[in-house]
Amino acid sequence: MPQRLAALLLALLLAAPVAAQEAPWPNRPITILGGFPNGSGVDIYARKLAEPLTRALGQPVVVDNRTGAGGNIASDHVAKARPDGYLFLLGTAGTHAINAALYRNLPFDPMRDVTHVALLGDVPNVLLVNPEKRPQYRNCQDVVTAARARPGQLNYASTGNGASTHLAGAQFAAALGIELTHVPYRGQPGAMQALLSGDVDLFFNQSGPSIGPVRQGQLLALGVSMAQPVPALPGVPTLAAACNLPGFESSTWYGLLAPPGLPAPILTRMHAEVAKILAQPEFRAWLVENQGISPPADTSPEAFRRVHAADIARWGEIVRKSGASVD
Numbered sequence: 001m002p003q004r005l006a007a008l009l010l011a012l013l014l015a016a017p018v019a020a021q022e023a024p025w026p027n028r029p030i031t032i033l034g035g036f037p038n039g040s041g042v043d044i045y046a047r048k049l050a051e052p053l054t055r056a057l058g059q060p061v062v063v064d065n066r067t068g069a070g071g072n073i074a075s076d077h078v079a080k081a082r083p084d085g086y087l088f089l090l091g092t093a094g095t096h097a098i099n100a101a102l103y104r105n106l107p108f109d110p111m112r113d114v115t116h117v118a119l120l121g122d123v124p125n126v127l128l129v130n131p132e133k134r135p136q137y138r139n140c141q142d143v144v145t146a147a148r149a150r151p152g153q154l155n156y157a158s159t160g161n162g163a164s165t166h167l168a169g170a171q172f173a174a175a176l177g178i179e180l181t182h183v184p185y186r187g188q189p190g191a192m193q194a195l196l197s198g199d200v201d202l203f204f205n206q207s208g209p210s211i212g213p214v215r216q217g218q219l220l221a222l223g224v225s226m227a228q229p230v231p232a233l234p235g236v237p238t239l240a241a242a243c244n245l246p247g248f249e250s251s252t253w254y255g256l257l258a259p260p261g262l263p264a265p266i267l268t269r270m271h272a273e274v275a276k277i278l279a280q281p282e283f284r285a286w287l288v289e290n291q292g293i294s295p296p297a298d299t300s301p302e303a304f305r306r307v308h309a310a311d312i313a314r315w316g317e318i319v320r321k322s323g324a325s326v327d
Helices: 002-021 041-057 069-079 093-102 140-149 164-176 188-197 207-215 264-279 281-291 301-322
Strands: 030-034 061-065 087-092 115-123 125-129 155-158 181-184 202-206 220-224 252-258
Touching: 030 041, 030 069, 041 061, 041 087, 041 115, 041 207, 041 252, 041 264, 041 281, 069 087, 069 093, 087 093, 087 115, 093 164, 093 252, 093 301, 115 264, 115 301, 125 140, 125 164, 125 207, 140 164, 140 220, 155 164, 155 188, 164 181, 164 202, 164 301, 188 202, 188 207, 202 207, 207 220, 207 281, 252 264, 252 301, 264 281
Parallel strands: 030 061, 030 087, 155 181, 155 202
Antiparallel strands: 087 252, 115 252, 125 202, 125 220
């Protein structure tokens, strides 16, 4: 009897890991990691997406932010994590395309060290000024005239070296042949506070965190970096039109990424649930009317990979021409 009992216990112990591995996904909380602080555009989107995902998956979906190095800290963490379906990243064209050109020695490969789950939308930047602190800047041409009269004396905030808010300003200055001084902050709150307090002249901020202060009259939007005006900011022209820059665009994308090697069944399920959420009229209205984000025509992993690969080449050329650097 003792031998039979011991054999039975051994069999149960050996079977336990197999049973745990075969447990249906998900059976515990899921984390969406972001590389930028609370209140950033990435953080806002991740938290909004987490609510319906929690209901759809039957497990809590929580948002955690690991900031620093233009999003590289969070990106590197996910690139090296286990592909078990419990850690995802809300990545951006900044973290996975722009940074490929700005940083000489990334600790991860932005294309190879990910699983593309779903494309989440196109995000414009908005040229912002504080009308109380800088009343002389009522339109884009005012800014351009001042920059040409005082080279390098106008400055602009960004959410950090290498962020899309940095590169939008560098791209804008290069396109116009003007000199602007870049002042990096550690994330959205610091850069926004610098503009509100009058410490900086301009801020090429992402649309989501910009819309509220613009609607409240705290800030003035001089132009958006998309080919077409943004419905969430009625009356605000494109930078191409406002600054006489035909063809100027500086939008980025948001996308849901996972560690490389995510199992196909988990990838299929997660993409399907995200695609359903993005197709909901209420969620699409929030994106367009609340955040100024254009929903993607195709959310699929295949489409996401194509957009990502094209953007690595496109942003590499923009970085080279603009002279932007994190050094």
